[in-house]
Amino acid sequence: MRKLINVFFVAAGLLFTANMASAQQKLGHINSEEVFANLPEAKAAQTTLETLGKTLQASIDGMIKEYQTKLAAAQAKEKTLSEANKEAVGKELQVAGQELQDLEKRITDARTKASQDVGTKQGELFQPIQAKVATAISAVAKEKGLAYVFDIANGQGGNNLVFWEGGDDITGAVKTKLGITATAAKAPAPKK
Template sequence: MRKLINVFFVATGLLFTANIANAQQKVGHINSEEVFSNLPEAKAAQVTLEALGKTKQADIDGMIKEYQTKLAVAQAKEKTLSEANKEVVGKELQTAGAELQDLEKRITDARTKASQEVGAKQGELFQPIQAKVANAISSVAKEKGLAYVFDIANGQGGNNLVYWEGGDDITASVKAKLNITATAKPAAPKK
């Protein structure tokens, strides 16, 4: 609620300031989701990330299968426990328990490491793409004489632009600057 109130005051301040300096500052907006969804480099980077994620998940799934197999063996061995073989089977169960704990730790570590590797790869792949898009946005904004450009994409942590009337939509210009020809449109934001 507090964030909404803050956004309201910021938007009100911007509108008030824009009315005072209307001739000096122009406002534009862009839908970055539309730009990225049509950018070939972003699509290729996403495919690479998905392949890496699947590889890491397959490794983890193999470890989980190994864990489940060893657990089933230990549970079956536990059913054979009797007074006559208590010492031998008990030691085997302790060894199996230690192996299962070790395997559980390895699975947890593998998940953490996979998450870190995928995150690092995402940064490595998308940082140059984001810089390219940012340069195109900056270039178009300068060409159109815009002082501010708001991103109206819903997926950007929530749409911080509560309302707009008019303004220049520079999405098409940025896509043209990036030589994007496809037109897959994500859902339009609500005004």
Template sequence: MRKLINVFIVAAGLLFTANMANAQQKIGHVNSEDVFANLPESKTAQTTLENLSKTKQAEIDAMIKEYQTQLSSAQAKEKSRSEANKETVDKELQTAATQLQDLQKRISDAQTKAQQDLGTKQGELFQPIQAKVATAISAISKEKGLAYVFDIANGQGGNNLVFWEGGDDITAAVKTKLGISATAAKAPAPKK
């Protein structure tokens, strides 16, 4: 009976030890900024956004220039005001003020619309890229048997991984999976 109890205790201990070994999860980390900085699609999307931004800004700058020209004209007209032409100039100034207010509203509306357009375009361009990177990270994580992967990119804002010792850095594997060369520019390593 004593042998049976000893065998049972040893078996339970082995089972418990096996469960503890399985409970240890592998952890890895990736620098998504490094991946995005070297992804050709990301560079193309950024260039597209910059070009759209420049186009929108040029349109707004033209409207601002028109506003400044009309304002200067109204100010010059106000200086030429005399008792003889008071009534005529006052009507012209009133019309100019209305036009300036309308132009100011159009400028404000154009700025708001430009911001909305840029936000929409950014979503259109970067969502597929983010999905592609997420898929690559998932695939590499599964290949390496990782249970958790932390993003150590500084620009993520929510970087709550303050310190790590070891772990698998899968940034290079993700870049390889996405076809980014290993010699591509490397982002600075985060501070520990």
């Protein structure tokens, strides 16, 4: 019985010590959308991506216009079909149909490639920016003695932090560490 009581007290002591240690950990939060919205490199990267997207879309739009023109020509040719010219017009329509199928495939392939190109370019442009921001977040968290930093940005797709009481908002400190001085409208914080 005495051993059981000793084990109980040792376990309770360990539990109490663990609770005290975890209670001393500091938490912080950051709004990464606000940081990225004010980061000149991110703005430039976004502009580059938009320009690339518009260029690729213009090329695809040109192919779509060509498809529509050829389709209209084939439909007009079909209206001229008669018994007298059935064989000649039929061959022309068959050739036009094949051209339309080929053009349709080119459009589909161009859309797929454009999507891949934009994704690749996005990775090339934003990966170094994200690394720079992550380094700044780590530095600020270490300076402030934070054990955990939560991202409260709504656009992150998985904002699992639905409530916080206090904690250090390190958004301003990270922006300062990155050399951001402009202040933009703050993104709304999650509802408590």
